[in-house]
Amino acid sequence: MFRLLLIDDDEELCAELCQVLEAEGFKVDTAYDGERGLRCLQDKEYHIIILDLKLPRLNGYGVLKKIKANPRKTKVMVLSGRPLGEPLLKEDGVSQDEEEKVLGLADLVINKPFMIENFITKVKVMALSVVEKSQ
């Protein structure tokens, strides 16, 4: 059973995306803020984490740094609201230089808006690579 953790503060988005992914056969947990997301990680093992950057409490950059601080096989897919090089907003809490470095930690960055079919394909590809590694 493939376990995914979806960290996004948009409850509707989480619900719709869960349905999309579960329809594809993934087991999906959701967390609505960064801290809760990290707590989920302590409780369970996930194969893939789908991470939004704009999050209350601890934002996506912070979560990503914490996740990648420990060596795990968990893969991280970042859903970015804007392409690289876009001006950062104050509440992002990272500098322009830091952004690239932190995003480099992610296994994949998908820019919004994305074609749902493309997204599903990418998640599946990532899931396969996790399986190959674990074997």
Added chain:
Amino acid sequence: MTLLKKFQLFSTSRLCVILAIIYTLIAYGSLQLAFEGTNASPVWPPSGLAFSAIWFLGYRVWPGIWIGAFIANMIVFMHNGWAFIPAAPVSGLIGIGNSMEALTGVFLLRSFAEGIVLLSRVGDIFKFVFAVLVACLSSATIGTSAVYFIHPAPGVSFDMIWFTWWLGDVVGVIVFASLFLTYHRKLWQISSWQSVLEALLIGFVLIAVNAGIFMGKFPEYGFYSHVTYLILPFAIWCTYRFGFPGASFSILTTSIIAVFGSMYHLGPFVGQRVPEDLVIVECFIGVIAVTVLTLAAALFERQKADEDIKYNEARFRSLVENSFEVIALVDTQAKVLYTSPPTKHILGYDNEELLGHPMFEWMHPEDVPEVVGIFQGLVNSPGGIAHATCRMQRKDGTWRWLEGSGRNLLDDPAIGAIVVNYRDITERKLFQQRFEQVVEFSPIANIMVDRKGSIQLVNKTTEMLFGYSREELLNMKIESLVPEKFRHYHPDFREGFHHAPKARPMGVERELYALRKDGKQVPVEIGLTPIETEEGLCVLASIVDITQRKKAEEILRRDKESLERLVDERSKELIKTQKELKQFSHLADIGTLAATVAHELRNPLGVINLAAYNLKKERVELGDNRHLVNIEKKIWEGNQIIDNLLSYARIKIPNYEKIDIFHILDECVSSAQGRFGEKGITIEKEYAHGLDNIEADANQIREIFMNILNNACQAILKPGGLVVLKVKQDGPMLRVSVQDNGVGIAEEDLNKIFEPFFTRKSKGTGLGMTICNELVNLHQGKIEIDSQLGEGTTVSIILPMHRRDHVQASSN
């Protein structure tokens, strides 16, 4: 004489009283020797007293004389039994005579021999005697007349009384006045005990001889009178040895002894009566007195002359010996005959060491030939003068520079030699040499010019600056070094400087040039300094070549100009950059807003999209997905609007690189075809061949043409739409035109087309053309729009092939 000075300070009346008392006493004594009843005495010292008193104390004391004479005569007349009446007027007249005698005598002596104090000259003695002889006439005449006519004495003739009177007065003055007149303290000073012994001896002998003659008893009257001449040798001896004091002693001794002898009927002149004898004695005394006085004066004169000579000699000797100059006498062979003492100081030799040696022996060998030549010339020109400068060796071996002049006085019997004057000028010479060395090795060109403008001195730097050799420069006119343009003014300037010689720069506020031998002119600065030389006032010109400085100044000036130009350009660019930055900041504000809105909108859109997706999946079996398709389509359009907003916000300075414009255009065309293909729009490409890569930002170029093509396709509403894309090079510019056969743009809209949020489309942000315009402007290009309503639009994008340099500068 101090006693005399005290007397001179007394009041006239006091002096008169004193004089009257003394006069009375002496006159009374003298009158005892007078002829009976006449008061005519052959011995009359009061006349000497009166003369001396008037001489030393002034004419003012004459009343003392009168009173003294009056009283003495009165006493004697009254004693002789005269009545008061004849005695008083006679005495008064005699007093007047005596006073007049003294006054006249002094007056005459003063007018004959003005200013004398001592009877120290022979001439003065004669004048004195003459004055006395004349003055005594008055006393004798008045006195004799008064006695003879008012109260004649029996048996006495007028002429006898007169002569006795006159003679007594004359001898009285000569004997006594001369004692006072010749008195001087210095003459009476005793120089040694030998002279004291001699004085005592001669005094004793003189007294003895006088006594022997005048106290002796001679048997026959007048027969032995010539023995009196024995006195003369002794009186002369005494005078010769002791001068005026000796003469005075002789006269006094002889007078007193002779008069005493005669009074007691002794001596060679003894006759019948004392008064007659005394007349002869007086004659003798007078002769002796005049003789010895004359002798004393003559001796004194000679002594004084000797002293003068000695003084002068000492003075000249001192002048010669203490002079800084040496005086030497040499003969025709230049052998030293005499040399003055400063020689020792200058050459270190004693006079004796030099005498008899030719002066060339000590001369520097280099100087000998020249000086010998000058000396020979001098020897051959009697009375001539010559000058020379040479080095002489001191006894200690050192060399001294001497400057001398010689005068040929071989023909002068007093000299008979060549007189050489010389002095030590070593210090001056050393100073001159130092000065010349300082000038010679100065890095500044120095030229010394005399008043006539001819060059007297130059240094090495001058030779180099002007290109002339030293030999050529010396005695050249300074005007030869002045450029022709200024040459004829120069002598006036030169003359002007000599009128007010002081150190100053030449030609203030004028550019000065020096004319070289090769005709080139060199810019210079010149300082002028007056220098006093042996040849008169000269001017030292210090000339500095300022060519290098001028060049440096020129370079500095040019640099300054170009720097100013550069600053000007840079500030223009800066202003432009500032304008651009201002624009960017404006854009950034919109960008921030746009990014925020876009982010916020994307999330709900994304959720709607997901929801639609899930719905579609669930309702697949329902078969009718028409509404869901519409929802998805609008979601895409919404996303497009967000993209546009974001890309407008993203506008930034182009990231230049070499790009293949055709490749980018192809991408855009295929994208457009993908989107608008279903509308049946054909896109034709007309690419010019052999185009280079252009320098531009690939993303921005792509964005521009995406927008333009999008607009073109959207403008086509009818079927059979055609878009023609043309690319060609137009000089340094690339022209890309996109022509469509769409609806066209209304004329009134054409100038609003680049305004943000302006649109005539039902769907559109109104940012497309704004973004295009911004991006084209950033590339230093421009957009041309040609449109006919209902016919279509041609949009031409004109871009430079290569980035513009100053844009790079401002973007950096």
